[in-house]
Amino acid sequence: MTSVATRVEHDLLGDYDVPESAYYGVHTARALLNFPITGMPISRYSELIVALACVKLAAAQANHRLGLLSAERTGAIVAACHEIKSGKLHDQFVVDVIQGGAGTSTNMNANEVIANRGLELLGHRRGDYQHLHPLEHVNLGQSTNDVYPTALKVGLQFAVHRLRLAMTELVSAFADKAIEFGGHLKMGRTQLQDAVPMTLGQEFGSYAVMIGEDGDRLGEAVLLISEINLGGTAIGTGLNSHRGYAEAVCEELRAITELPLVTASNLVEATQDVGSFVQLSGVLKRTAVKLSKICNDLRLLSSGPRAGLGEINLPPVQAGSSIMPGKVNPVIPEVVNQVAYEVIGNDIAVSMAAEAGQLQLNAFEPIIAHSLFESLAHLTAACDTLRTRCIVDITANVAHMRAMVDHSIGLVTALNPYIGYEAASRLAADALSSGSDIASLVLDRGLLTASELATILEPHNLTGPR
Numbered sequence: 001m002t003s004v005a006t007r008v009e010h011d012l013l014g015d016y017d018v019p020e021s022a023y024y025g026v027h028t029a030r031a032l033l034n035f036p037i038t039g040m041p042i043s044r045y046s047e048l049i050v051a052l053a054c055v056k057l058a059a060a061q062a063n064h065r066l067g068l069l070s071a072e073r074t075g076a077i078v079a080a081c082h083e084i085k086s087g088k089l090h091d092q093f094v095v096d097v098i099q100g101g102a103g104t105s106t107n108m109n110a111n112e113v114i115a116n117r118g119l120e121l122l123g124h125r126r127g128d129y130q131h132l133h134p135l136e137h138v139n140l141g142q143s144t145n146d147v148y149p150t151a152l153k154v155g156l157q158f159a160v161h162r163l164r165l166a167m168t169e170l171v172s173a174f175a176d177k178a179i180e181f182g183g184h185l186k187m188g189r190t191q192l193q194d195a196v197p198m199t200l201g202q203e204f205g206s207y208a209v210m211i212g213e214d215g216d217r218l219g220e221a222v223l224l225i226s227e228i229n230l231g232g233t234a235i236g237t238g239l240n241s242h243r244g245y246a247e248a249v250c251e252e253l254r255a256i257t258e259l260p261l262v263t264a265s266n267l268v269e270a271t272q273d274v275g276s277f278v279q280l281s282g283v284l285k286r287t288a289v290k291l292s293k294i295c296n297d298l299r300l301l302s303s304g305p306r307a308g309l310g311e312i313n314l315p316p317v318q319a320g321s322s323i324m325p326g327k328v329n330p331v332i333p334e335v336v337n338q339v340a341y342e343v344i345g346n347d348i349a350v351s352m353a354a355e356a357g358q359l360q361l362n363a364f365e366p367i368i369a370h371s372l373f374e375s376l377a378h379l380t381a382a383c384d385t386l387r388t389r390c391i392v393d394i395t396a397n398v399a400h401m402r403a404m405v406d407h408s409i410g411l412v413t414a415l416n417p418y419i420g421y422e423a424a425s426r427l428a429a430d431a432l433s434s435g436s437d438i439a440s441l442v443l444d445r446g447l448l449t450a451s452e453l454a455t456i457l458e459p460h461n462l463t464g465p466r
Helices: 026-034 046-065 071-085 104-121 134-138 144-180 200-224 245-257 267-272 275-301 331-355 365-389 398-407 409-419 421-434 438-444 450-456
Strands: 006-011 014-019 185-190 193-199
Touching: 006 026, 014 026, 026 104, 046 071, 046 104, 046 144, 046 245, 046 365, 071 104, 071 134, 104 134, 104 144, 144 200, 144 245, 144 267, 144 275, 144 365, 185 200, 185 398, 193 200, 193 409, 200 275, 275 331, 275 365, 331 365, 409 421, 409 438, 409 450, 421 438, 438 450
Parallel strands: none
Antiparallel strands: 006 014, 185 193
């Protein structure tokens, strides 16, 4: 068995062997042993790793401005952070996404990777912390309790931006279909019963509006996670930070990220309050619920192909059965449904974790982070998949939809203003019992002339105000 070369590092528990090739150190190594929970390292969320690098970069530059960190050490930290921002060393962020300690292990992981890469850049060996220390220098003026939630808010904004782009493209796809299907008459339904006619374009147009609204709500939620507590250190009092540090570090971070970040007016409140995460999670749940409702509609409208509604055709993307030849299932809406169920569950986890906070800190931000990043990533992928693998290639069964309108009892609603509610009710009952269509009964009974009926049943007259 080949032995792995190690270096010895020290913490308050004593000496510990760390792989010589690792950029992380003793604190991260202990966390690897302590939290074998999901098998998913924090590098799963690249937005969070980039955000951590941004925070550490901002802190180094702010501390240098305040005369607290030498130019040499600042330069090494800044260079290491820029490398991480560009995607390097992400494999060194190894602690589990679910961890005890309110995110301390994540902060330690970042401090150690940045310090050891900085040491290399300065010409020293990894672990030679007398020249650049993870806590004394990289973590100068900071605490996990202000670094972690700040990085989380920055990383979430990066992830929300990606989701909003995916939603915007999905809205466009629905809007394009609304135009394409604008003249196709069909029956609208309430409570799964025939209601009144509409166009398929109106139906798809409503989906574009539904998703577009939630994009706007996400924009509002982002404003809430633009308030940060960086500079509050342990509990929001700012202990061990320079008097001008909070203002300086926010200014630096705002410039680095190009995000509208502001320092909270009360850092004690901001350090313990995770309400902005609850708000964001709620909007993600709202988005998921709407997406799932739309996918339920798509599955229902495409049901059949001959023994269901069969009004639209979803693109066939794979065989649907190992036993039924020719069967094709609505697998893309189905997978989006499942993402929605996951997001709804994640929202419950965020709510419980937020409620469980105690006194000056919420110790459960790692599960909040995990839940939110998973929801954002999966919703983004779901929107892209729904658009590219389903919506853009949907076709309409125009003649079938029109035939269902002509045979529907729901047409009597359009006749109410002309023949009265009582006569229309009798007409509906007779059509239902006899199997006749409404138009034939109207003409047979002389309730309207053929010309009058044709005008009333014109598609544009059936799908809007009189």
